[in-house]
Amino acid sequence: MKYFSLQLYVAVFLLLLSSNLFAQQPITISVFNEATTIPFTTFLNTPMHPGLQIGTEFEGKMKNHFRIYPAVSVGYLFHRNLFQGLYANAEFGVDYKTGAGINIKTKIGLGYLHTFATQQEFQFNGTSYENKGDRGNARIMPSLTIGLGYDLHKNDPQSTEIFFLYQSWIEYPYSPGFIPLMSHTNVHLGTKFYPIK
Amino acid sequence: MYKKLEITIMLVVLALMISCEQDLTFPESYYDCNELVNSPNHPKEDEYSNLISEIVGSGVPGMMLTIHNNQNGYWSGAQGFADLSSGIRLSPCNITRVGSTVKTFTAVTILMLQEEGLLDLDDQITDYLSNNQIKGLENAKESTIKQLLLHSSGIYNYIQSLKFQTASLNDLTKSWGPDELLEQARGKDAYFAPGTDVLYSNTGYVLLGMIIEKVTGKPFYEVFEEKLFIPYDLTFTQFAATDPVPDGIIRGYVDLYSNLNLINATYYSGWDYYTADGGLISNAYDLNKFMTNLFQGDILSQESLKEMMTWVAPKDGYGDGFQTFYGMGIFRIETDFGTAYMHSGDAIGYFASMAYFPKQDVTITWAVNGNYGKVDEFTQSKAAMEKIYGTVLGE
Known part of the structure; x- marks a missing residue:
């Protein structure tokens, strides 16, 4: 069941990728290091817990230096010795575009995360433990992101952008009756590019 | 280009998906222990066995229990599994982690050092610890050894730090040294002025371990060995610092998400395997021998034992638990079966508890290889303890 669920996610993920939905829009892709930590108290944590995220941004509105836009993404993260998760996330972003190609970026988001253990699991069947995984854990993941981007061609509205993001998010629920939520x-280090201009 | 990207991403995701690790499996001989930890033909053997069976059957991987009374000597039993992946049954002579029960050993060692004239409980801790060691620990400069022992120093408990809790979850195999743990408490407000109340603080016992080292010139766990493990024949007992996962230690499991879905936490480092507030490896039998010797034997002089049992009630009460009083590395609780002197301890994946009932002269100790989430309800809640005490001490 565990792998069936994972495969379902991957199928949806690939469907999104291959869809024409993205044909005229930018793709955002980033690699990231996940950490359980209190936001803004630490920066680059070790050991590395790698993740990969891919998504797109919709056109939104541009006024003065501000660009306001919705964005969606899917991703995978692997927290060593503890869990792996697949998620889908919707965000609302506000970029402040300076004249020098540098963009100050903020986003708030809400996503769905499904986590699975990275280790062998033992499930209690009412009388004893058996070697069996569960169906994983359903979570919501509200997030707040800040960061910087840099347009490689600042005068091109479809310029490739390199970005760096610090995303703080909550995993809820975490362990009901024990630890209500996890921070x-x-x-992220990533890029936004237009595959078809 | 688009197809290539698609294929690359698919391969990366699939590679990561299959990264679920299987537990190491061991032959039965890995957990072999043949030492006798039982007096044969105990009259209540069936009752005790049924108790263990009931607790294990509620969702605990394995449980070992030892009872001592003066009429029948020691009885030890175990049920469930030492290792779920390998399918190895638990034996009462297996070794396990017993977490904070070490605080009783730490306190007894300090009292022994006082008996030897090497320190005085009323000494300021600054007599033994440098400014650098206590830097940023509010109340440390004003606290005495006695206040550390009684949890009445008010010094912040590093385990309460959210930053520490998330950091330990982030790096589950990190080895935390004493300085790193103390760092988590530096700059934090003390709970109260020294000597005005009591509140459990692991930080105080980290400092006590450092005081033992200062006074003796040896690692504190070597002092435990010399003064307690060897003289009192605690052959199953050792400290994690030199060998965090010794051969034969039973696997520990955590119910992290409160759904009785366990994962193996044996190789998680814990945070107190190198400090005198945790890190003890033992079993229910050895803990029972230690407690029985402490309260019926000659580990401490009567004067020291009396001083150890200087009871202080917390001003905030004791919540829904037993009525509780703080002593030095020991608690006094009031149960339906009378007073008990006790201490319990968690490690990641493990729990142990030891209690001595002076009225009945009975010592009850147990250890389990599962904790957190729902498992705690069966092994360390007030209801679970009442059930165990009731089975042993009830009519």
């Missing part, structure tokens, strides 16, 4: 951060 995480993802530090």
